[in-house]
Amino acid sequence: MQVTIGIPTYKNDGHTIGNLLEALTKQTYKDFKVKVIMKRGERRGDEKTLQILDSFRGDLDLNLVYQEEGLFEEALDLLFREKADLYVTTDDDATPSPTWVEDHVRIQEMEWVGCATGEIEGSKWVNYPNLIFDKFRDKVYMKPYSKDFQQYHGFLTKGGLSVDKNEPKPEGVFKTLAVAGVNMSVKGEVVKGYVPLTFTLRGTYNESLIALNGMRKGFHSINFQGAKVNHADRESLSRTKNKLVADYLALERFVLPYGVNYLGFHIDESLINQMINDINWDVAKEGLRIALRGIEEDVEPLRFRKMLMESRYYVALNEKKDISRGQEA
Numbered sequence: 001m002q003v004t005i006g007i008p009t010y011k012n013d014g015h016t017i018g019n020l021l022e023a024l025t026k027q028t029y030k031d032f033k034v035k036v037i038m039k040r041g042e043r044r045g046d047e048k049t050l051q052i053l054d055s056f057r058g059d060l061d062l063n064l065v066y067q068e069e070g071l072f073e074e075a076l077d078l079l080f081r082e083k084a085d086l087y088v089t090t091d092d093d094a095t096p097s098p099t100w101v102e103d104h105v106r107i108q109e110m111e112w113v114g115c116a117t118g119e120i121e122g123s124k125w126v127n128y129p130n131l132i133f134d135k136f137r138d139k140v141y142m143k144p145y146s147k148d149f150q151q152y153h154g155f156l157t158k159g160g161l162s163v164d165k166n167e168p169k170p171e172g173v174f175k176t177l178a179v180a181g182v183n184m185s186v187k188g189e190v191v192k193g194y195v196p197l198t199f200t201l202r203g204t205y206n207e208s209l210i211a212l213n214g215m216r217k218g219f220h221s222i223n224f225q226g227a228k229v230n231h232a233d234r235e236s237l238s239r240t241k242n243k244l245v246a247d248y249l250a251l252e253r254f255v256l257p258y259g260v261n262y263l264g265f266h267i268d269e270s271l272i273n274q275m276i277n278d279i280n281w282d283v284a285k286e287g288l289r290i291a292l293r294g295i296e297e298d299v300e301p302l303r304f305r306k307m308l309m310e311s312r313y314y315v316a317l318n319e320k321k322d323i324s325r326g327q328e329a
Contacts, residue, residue: 003032004084008075009092011041014048016093021056023095029102034060037075039067072203073196080191091182093232103227104185114190114219115211117179118227128250129161141271154178159275160257160267162208173224179207183229190214197259199301201308204252244317247283251313254287258294
């Protein structure tokens with residue numbers, strides 16, 4: 001089996017990615033390639049990262065690819081362009097356990113599994129639609145999208161949101177859309193011919209969309225015990241302790257109806273309108289309005305990104321950054 005480990009990196013000072021690469025040298029399963037997709041950031045940090053990468057070339061089959069343009073979803077595209085039987089992804093601030101690759105290879109021997117997420121230690125991203133799921137769970141738009149999702153713990157709703165059942169997670173292997181790129185494996189067949197949708201600014205739900213693409217091909221996505229990864233507790237694309245960033249992250253979670261509709265999972269526009277009318281949360285309302293507009297106007301993903309940049313939550317976030325830069329000057 002041809003296994004490729006994908007590691008996107010941006011503005012890493014070499015420290016955390018060094019821990020990750022060291023952990024990869026200690027894997028019980030040895031037959032894999034490492035593909036680092038690096039987007040240039042601060043010069044000093046980039047130089048340290050490159051030094052660390054060079055120091056591991058004798059121990060790992062390591063390939064460095066520079067990402068010259070785009071955001072996280074474009075980084076995924078660069079990973080999937082290299083054919084592999086199995087892709088295993090993680091973040092540059094994660095440390096996998098020694099059996100990480102072996103556990104993913106083992107679970108992917110199940111023919112019906114397309115995407116899989118193992119155990120994650122450390123802080124996790126917040127799935128903001130869960131905050132309103134219980135209140136509206138009896139509404140049509142919160143019901144599972146189709147019978148295929150009846151057995152899923154984390155599922156797609158008829159309104160195009162991704163939510164998790166408000167009950168303890170099952171033990172062992174269970175179906176879910178809540179797969180996490182910090183500890184994910186994907187069969188090559190799942191992403192064959194697939195180009196990640198470049199419609200968000202922070203890569204929100206990119207894993208769920210990959211899983212949904214797999215479902216179109218007859219596969220399922222799962223969570224399983226094993227393949228443990230420790231994820232450092234720090235600011236990232238999907239995790240934050242900053243209120244303005246959290247608001248924007250919530251907004252991106254509520255534009256998912258556009259993404260799944262574009263992928264081919266048709267969303268009834270009237271259900272989105274019902275959610276907008278029912279939900280008393282400004283962030284959710286704005287996200288849903290943007291999603292609805294994107295569907296109604298049939299906009300392309302890159303144009304949808306610009307719509308996100310025009311949202312008041314993105315504007316507020318960047319106004320704060322501009323003020324901070326002024327104070328530093």
